[in-house]
Amino acid sequence: MDKYKNIWRKNLIKTLTLGVFLFLLSFTFEPYNQGQLALVLMLFIGVLSLTVLTGASGQISLGQGALMAVGGYSSASLITHLGASIWIGFLVAFFATAIFGLILGTAAARVSGPYLAGTTLVIALALPSVANRFESVLGGDVGLIVDFGTPPTWISNLIEVGYEQWQLWVVLPVALTALFFISNLMATRAGRSWQAVRDDEIGAAVSGIPVARTKVIVFVVSSAIAGLGGALYGLRGLVGPSVYPVSLSLTLLTAAILGGVGSISGAFIGTLIVVFLPDLIDWAISGLAVSEQLSNYLPALLTGFLLLATIIINPAGVMGAGHRKKH
Amino acid sequence: MKNLMVSDLVTDYGHVRALDGVSFIANSGEITTVIGANGAGKSTLLRTISGLEKAKSGTISWGDLLITNLAPEEIVRLGVAHVPEGHAVIPTFSVLENIEMGALFRKRKNSTDVKVAISEVLDLFPRLAERVKQSAGSLSGGERQMLAISRALVSRPELLLLDEPSLGLAPLVVEQIIQSINQLCRSTGLTVLLVEQNANTALAVADHGVLLALGKVVSDQPAAKMRADSALRTAYLGY
Amino acid sequence: MNTFISTLITGTANGAIFALAALGLVIVWRGAGVVNFAQMGQAMFTTYIASNLIASGNSYWLAFIVALISGSLLGMIIDLLIMRPLAHKKSSSATKTLAGTIPVIASLGILAILQALAGIFWAGEERGFPTPVNSFYFKNGDGTLPFSAFNLFVIGVVLIVLLSLTYFFTQTGAGLGMRAAALNPEVARLSGIKVSRMRTLSWAISGAAGSLAGLLITPSTNLSPNTLDLILIIAFTAAVVGGLDSPLGAVIGGLILGIGIALVTTYGSPENVFLAILFVLLAVQLIRPNGILGGKQVRRG
Amino acid sequence: QAIPVRSEVGVSATEIVLGMQLPQTGPASPGYNKIDDAMRAYFDFVNSKGGVNGRKIKLVVKDDTYKAGLTISTASTLINKDKVFAMVGSVGTQTHISIIKDINRRGIPDLFVNSGYSGFYIDPKKYPTSFAALGTYVVESKIEAEYLKANYAKELAAGKVGVLYQTDDFGRNVLAGFKQQGVTFPPANTQKFVAGSQALGLTRQVQALQAAGVTLVVIAAVANATAITIGTAAKLGFAPKWLVTSVGSDATTFKTILASQGTSGAVASALLTGVISASHAPSPGEDTDEFVIAFKKINDDFNVGPDKTWDNNVLQGMNIGYLTTAALQGAGKDLTRKGLIAFMEGKGATLSSAALSPLSYSSKTHEAYNSFWIGAYDANSVLKPIGGTRVLYTTDSAAGPITVSTYKRPAIAADALPKVG
Amino acid sequence: MSELLKVEGLSVTFGGLKALNDVYIDLHKNEVLGLIGPNGAGKTTLFNAISGLVPPSSGKFSLDGKNSDWPKTHQLAKLGIARTLQGVGLFSGLTALENVMVGAEAHASNGFFADLFGTSGKSEAKLKARAHKALAWAGATAFAEKLPSQLTYPDSKRVALARALVLEPKILLLDEPAAGLGHDEIEKLANLISQLKEFYSIIVVEHNVEFVNKISDRVYVLNFGEVIASGPFEKVRQDPAVLAAYLGTSIAADAKLGTGN
Ligand SMILES: Nc1ncnc2c1ncn2[C@@H]1O[C@H](COP(=O)(O)OP(=O)(O)OP(=O)(O)O)[C@@H](O)[C@H]1O
Ligand SMILES: Nc1ncnc2c1ncn2[C@@H]1O[C@H](COP(=O)(O)OP(=O)(O)OP(=O)(O)O)[C@@H](O)[C@H]1O
Numbered sequence A: 001m002d003k004y005k006n007i008w009r010k011n012l013i014k015t016l017t018l019g020v021f022l023f024l025l026s027f028t029f030e031p032y033n034q035g036q037l038a039l040v041l042m043l044f045i046g047v048l049s050l051t052v053l054t055g056a057s058g059q060i061s062l063g064q065g066a067l068m069a070v071g072g073y074s075s076a077s078l079i080t081h082l083g084a085s086i087w088i089g090f091l092v093a094f095f096a097t098a099i100f101g102l103i104l105g106t107a108a109a110r111v112s113g114p115y116l117a118g119t120t121l122v123i124a125l126a127l128p129s130v131a132n133r134f135e136s137v138l139g140g141d142v143g144l145i146v147d148f149g150t151p152p153t154w155i156s157n158l159i160e161v162g163y164e165q166w167q168l169w170v171v172l173p174v175a176l177t178a179l180f181f182i183s184n185l186m187a188t189r190a191g192r193s194w195q196a197v198r199d200d201e202i203g204a205a206v207s208g209i210p211v212a213r214t215k216v217i218v219f220v221v222s223s224a225i226a227g228l229g230g231a232l233y234g235l236r237g238l239v240g241p242s243v244y245p246v247s248l249s250l251t252l253l254t255a256a257i258l259g260g261v262g263s264i265s266g267a268f269i270g271t272l273i274v275v276f277l278p279d280l281i282d283w284a285i286s287g288l289a290v291s292e293q294l295s296n297y298l299p300a301l302l303t304g305f306l307l308l309a310t311i312i313i314n315p316a317g318v319m320g321a322g323h324r325k326k327h
Numbered sequence B: 001m002k003n004l005m006v007s008d009l010v011t012d013y014g015h016v017r018a019l020d021g022v023s024f025i026a027n028s029g030e031i032t033t034v035i036g037a038n039g040a041g042k043s044t045l046l047r048t049i050s051g052l053e054k055a056k057s058g059t060i061s062w063g064d065l066l067i068t069n070l071a072p073e074e075i076v077r078l079g080v081a082h083v084p085e086g087h088a089v090i091p092t093f094s095v096l097e098n099i100e101m102g103a104l105f106r107k108r109k110n111s112t113d114v115k116v117a118i119s120e121v122l123d124l125f126p127r128l129a130e131r132v133k134q135s136a137g138s139l140s141g142g143e144r145q146m147l148a149i150s151r152a153l154v155s156r157p158e159l160l161l162l163d164e165p166s167l168g169l170a171p172l173v174v175e176q177i178i179q180s181i182n183q184l185c186r187s188t189g190l191t192v193l194l195v196e197q198n199a200n201t202a203l204a205v206a207d208h209g210v211l212l213a214l215g216k217v218v219s220d221q222p223a224a225k226m227r228a229d230s231a232l233r234t235a236y237l238g239y
Numbered sequence C: 001m002n003t004f005i006s007t008l009i010t011g012t013a014n015g016a017i018f019a020l021a022a023l024g025l026v027i028v029w030r031g032a033g034v035v036n037f038a039q040m041g042q043a044m045f046t047t048y049i050a051s052n053l054i055a056s057g058n059s060y061w062l063a064f065i066v067a068l069i070s071g072s073l074l075g076m077i078i079d080l081l082i083m084r085p086l087a088h089k090k091s092s093s094a095t096k097t098l099a100g101t102i103p104v105i106a107s108l109g110i111l112a113i114l115q116a117l118a119g120i121f122w123a124g125e126e127r128g129f130p131t132p133v134n135s136f137y138f139k140n141g142d143g144t145l146p147f148s149a150f151n152l153f154v155i156g157v158v159l160i161v162l163l164s165l166t167y168f169f170t171q172t173g174a175g176l177g178m179r180a181a182a183l184n185p186e187v188a189r190l191s192g193i194k195v196s197r198m199r200t201l202s203w204a205i206s207g208a209a210g211s212l213a214g215l216l217i218t219p220s221t222n223l224s225p226n227t228l229d230l231i232l233i234i235a236f237t238a239a240v241v242g243g244l245d246s247p248l249g250a251v252i253g254g255l256i257l258g259i260g261i262a263l264v265t266t267y268g269s270p271e272n273v274f275l276a277i278l279f280v281l282l283a284v285q286l287i288r289p290n291g292i293l294g295g296k297q298v299r300r301g
Numbered sequence D: 001q002a003i004p005v006r007s008e009v010g011v012s013a014t015e016i017v018l019g020m021q022l023p024q025t026g027p028a029s030p031g032y033n034k035i036d037d038a039m040r041a042y043f044d045f046v047n048s049k050g051g052v053n054g055r056k057i058k059l060v061v062k063d064d065t066y067k068a069g070l071t072i073s074t075a076s077t078l079i080n081k082d083k084v085f086a087m088v089g090s091v092g093t094q095t096h097i098s099i100i101k102d103i104n105r106r107g108i109p110d111l112f113v114n115s116g117y118s119g120f121y122i123d124p125k126k127y128p129t130s131f132a133a134l135g136t137y138v139v140e141s142k143i144e145a146e147y148l149k150a151n152y153a154k155e156l157a158a159g160k161v162g163v164l165y166q167t168d169d170f171g172r173n174v175l176a177g178f179k180q181q182g183v184t185f186p187p188a189n190t191q192k193f194v195a196g197s198q199a200l201g202l203t204r205q206v207q208a209l210q211a212a213g214v215t216l217v218v219i220a221a222v223a224n225a226t227a228i229t230i231g232t233a234a235k236l237g238f239a240p241k242w243l244v245t246s247v248g249s250d251a252t253t254f255k256t257i258l259a260s261q262g263t264s265g266a267v268a269s270a271l272l273t274g275v276i277s278a279s280h281a282p283s284p285g286e287d288t289d290e291f292v293i294a295f296k297k298i299n300d301d302f303n304v305g306p307d308k309t310w311d312n313n314v315l316q317g318m319n320i321g322y323l324t325t326a327a328l329q330g331a332g333k334d335l336t337r338k339g340l341i342a343f344m345e346g347k348g349a350t351l352s353s354a355a356l357s358p359l360s361y362s363s364k365t366h367e368a369y370n371s372f373w374i375g376a377y378d379a380n381s382v383l384k385p386i387g388g389t390r391v392l393y394t395t396d397s398a399a400g401p402i403t404v405s406t407y408k409r410p411a412i413a414a415d416a417l418p419k420v421g
Numbered sequence E: 001m002s003e004l005l006k007v008e009g010l011s012v013t014f015g016g017l018k019a020l021n022d023v024y025i026d027l028h029k030n031e032v033l034g035l036i037g038p039n040g041a042g043k044t045t046l047f048n049a050i051s052g053l054v055p056p057s058s059g060k061f062s063l064d065g066k067n068s069d070w071p072k073t074h075q076l077a078k079l080g081i082a083r084t085l086q087g088v089g090l091f092s093g094l095t096a097l098e099n100v101m102v103g104a105e106a107h108a109s110n111g112f113f114a115d116l117f118g119t120s121g122k123s124e125a126k127l128k129a130r131a132h133k134a135l136a137w138a139g140a141t142a143f144a145e146k147l148p149s150q151l152t153y154p155d156s157k158r159v160a161l162a163r164a165l166v167l168e169p170k171i172l173l174l175d176e177p178a179a180g181l182g183h184d185e186i187e188k189l190a191n192l193i194s195q196l197k198e199f200y201s202i203i204v205v206e207h208n209v210e211f212v213n214k215i216s217d218r219v220y221v222l223n224f225g226e227v228i229a230s231g232p233f234e235k236v237r238q239d240p241a242v243l244a245a246y247l248g249t250s251i252a253a254d255a256k257l258g259t260g261n
């Protein structure tokens, strides 16, 4: 029973351990890998949002990238037009996407499975149109140029920080915060009721869970997290339609599947795989005389095969069958 | 005369051994009942016979045919119909479609032969006859069970595997079904393997009884004798 | 000619094409319980095969038939190599969550592979693709009617596919068996239905239908590994709007989308087309969550 | 004489590493995916002649599938992992936007960007290292507008000129260029489509233009959308005069698409015949042009890409290879990023290339070609000067006037290598 | 005895079908009420109406003597009504313990934000303790950490019962709790229900007449959506209408009651 007493403390220790580990690790990295690690963490937040949605509530979204875009646009327009700091941008991204998720969830709570997948897909598709409609604010198809900026002087006076490293330092606390909160939710009543709704709506309802509201809440939480990831993702250089294409959503889904849907650590591992796969392929074929046509398409080909292999050999993902979150 | 002969049958679920060397014979034209406590392996036995589970070892023969580990759809085609545990129907199908499905492999859907078979089973369950167009998902629990049985009967089986047909059925209906099945046995030579929780009822209609415990046959004797054996009952069935 | 009428006609012609693609989706959904995102990838692949045949001097109709055959073969291969092993996997608790999602994800993987393979085999210039019959619009006095023999041909094909599908699913035993196999394999097998064969059959049929769609769509979209992506999304939306399990719904959905897009383009702005699609989709879901003609699910305690 | 050893990134005594990104796969790749192979072919040719100052040129190409999110990653790979000395010839406006700030901040030369978006070049203080490879959309369309005003004044006055554009920076820049010259289109004559959605058909737009009774249509769309538009119009029996911006007027793409649609080669050529377009370079079909002859040979000998069919894209790639080689020569043996940029700003305008237009690089602008000539396709699908003599018009991306240029392209050297410094 | 729950004039229709027609039922404190009747008589529908899963076309609902609206499904727990579903109906992705904790939703004091910040440890521990108690009641302590798929049928029914009990409801609605259970198990269940009677009022839908006889104080017999008889089982089973509609010939009924032989 003690296990329950200090949920926050346990998750905080877990989260901080990971954070300190990654922080220290980053010093041994070259800028390239620092940037890659930052990318992993940004996408990890996105995958986490998908994990919440698909893993805990059984709803599947093929348009998670569009939610990330909402976060990206809301923070970037604030930063470019009002000169807000990126931290304010994160906050706004979080809440703006939460509200968007509320609206979307209210409509989507009624549908499930393929229907939801379709809706989210179309949302992703409609994104450029929205950006074009509000061109003066959202920058049309050109988008809004934003970046992580430079570290404040008190840091740069202390230590020389490269751009990639600074990226990582900004992303890390945000990712850890998201991780901490999601871990908390998944370990308690909230996560339990989400799973109950996923497994049996009527059973959940007679147990006193307001099913429709719970589904909406899942959407809101998932969206807010996605928005946060999207804001970070945009800061890499640009917030624009071609930054959040349908393929981004598919990348997130791939990472979630490779890592084992519903598992938080799996989400991290899956993201690592997705981000480093191209490097791996480059390395693997560097010595071989591969035709350009083949090498161009190799990443897509391998991702496809990896996805298929994962679900055929072990649908639960790399975290192993029968893996379940334990408190 | 086609008998069902099961010998030394072993079936596992992963590490769980559900059937542990089961042997018995169900005689043609008779009702053989398989009884035993929850988890004894009754359902597994029927599922292995009908091919839904793979036998690890042992054999099942139906008449002169060895049917061990044939695919379920092949086994059905040999005249073996299985009404699995629970209300196995397709909820989004109408009642009629659920029944028709059982006759599909024999004849074209609209052949008179099939129509006759369907009207026969609908006679057996008037409640269903009133609801042929209704979707099976909206049926009451008992009605769904009737539907599952109808689907099996419409294939005009020679061997009927019934897994707790009385589950969720009103006593009157249970009585009716058992009577009809009894009658089918006597008139058409249907062979029945009946799994029941309610040993008393089952033994009352059956010719032969097989008592399972922990995946093993602990008694195999004429039903009347088994019914009278109070020692056996207290030991394995708790009354 | 009256703008409104010509808009309707153009929309109908395009809608027929979306409907054809949507029908392919409905077949696999009904026959194998899978939303097949690889559908247009398969179509793209077989259209490339046809295109190469034509380029090397064969007749259109030979290429047409080869494409249909290879479409159904490709469908069968996908089922045999991927979908069947997936269906045979016992679902563990971890995968139960995703039971309906796994084939969808598999189809996304297949799509990636097919597009990559097409790129490897045939990349290079984007190609066009011929129509079997004249695609020049009919003359109407001194103007033109925005409608061609080819449009008529497509509508004819859609009607034939629709009618035969409806007949097949509702009137024939094989159709019933196919639906049963998708909905509850265990019960279907116990009814003597050869579930695996049914699923393979439905993949084959939908593969052929998809190929057909590809052959008739690419004349207007051109051919490259990715040009059909957009069509897939539109077709999918059409199927969802109409109700995924209803062939007639798919056709209605396709027409709604085709005409809707034409109307928005004419009277609104093309920039709002996708917003309009989204709006229609959300509206349909709020009013009829399972699509216009989709079956209702009964909830029971 | 020994080459001085400097610790400049991407440069060694024997090698210069250049990076490039473009859509090699995906919906936006057709056509563009030939540019890198042509560039590499030219570099291999240079390397076969001993390289630049003894250094071999190595081109590292990354595929960004035209997704800006990916561009950022591939740029990071090029910069941090492959440690390129400079970026060269990168393709795509939207994708390049996502990295231009970062590249410039790092002081990495960003040469010969394949985008006509003027925002990249007109303010060198903002993007000091980025230089164009094309004329900007605005320059080209200003010149085209002027041509319309001179030759189609009646139609303009009668409101018989229409436009079809894609709603992105390209389309909007073209409209802006026309507007700058005082050419605007009545609303009924103005049709648009969302870039990338042409697969849904452009029939409605073409019908609307037909209904509006226009007799000349300006198309500001990518090559395949242009082909779809002209093909659709043919089906509708609508045969206006077409003016196609250079982006969408690749004859090869046009004919490949229409020909494989079953439109016979003759009909496809007929559709293209008379289409007006503009160019800063010779048409690839001009087989008497000395650059075309030289580049074609290099392409035959050195191109190992999947599709090396000679066309506008290959010509463009060859030209960038040529210019890059020239710039590297000009930056000297002691090759540094700063030095290269200084050379581009100081002497870049003196470089010559296959183009018939001079280059206009300076410390005030990083635009490339500010001159275009107007031509029409002949029956052999070669863009030929209208009226027989080629007239070059010059202007800028701002409000500058349009003048006739007297530039004469210097001849290509016998060894087909640029000669600088 | 006061009426804890009263349903008056309840009618439910599905399309043209009248599944329930003017049904009156009352439940007293600490009473076990049997609800029997042929298949499709409307028993589950009655439960569904009380639990807000189907909308009644007419009828009044009162709880504790107070008239009120028909409950919404998710408010059921708050009103102190727990129900089991026909069949098993556990959440397949949650352990037995977690399943039962979900049943205790109404007692949970941790809100969303407490969960978010991870400060809900105390409340979670309380829920867990409650769940353990309920599991113990239902005799399911041993498999608290197991997933439903790892449980035998009777064990999963125990967990399902525990999920209802954990609410400590005023009213317990049990839909065919004995179905599929062996003789032994049924015996244990009957004993358990007799014990529970001390704390709760219970309505049981069941086809096992012997079981119904044993546990219920009164029974209602439904047929074609109408109450055709009510009262103590001994009395009702003599009713010719009930015999004809439900029990069948008296001899067969005797056999099932275990009084034959
Ligand atoms: N799918 C399964 N996976 C693992 N074990 C199983 C599975 N199905 C049954 N078992 C186990 O196999 C044994 C026999 O089960 P079976 O269902 O055959 O018993 P039964 O006699 O039919 O019981 P009941 O009367 O409850 O229906 C039991 O211990 C059960 O827990
Ligand atoms: N959603 C629905 N649509 C149409 N008819 C329905 C619906 N739900 C229930 N019915 C019908 O209402 C009647 C009552 O069903 P109910 O489930 O209440 O019966 P029951 O008494 O619980 O039967 P059983 O003992 O077999 O479970 C049945 O005839 C059933 O077919």
Ligand SMILES: [Mg+2]
Binding pocket: B042, B043, B044, B085
């Ligand atoms: Mg059983």
Ligand SMILES: [Mg+2]
Binding pocket: B140, B141, B142, E043, E044, E045, E086
């Ligand atoms: Mg019921």
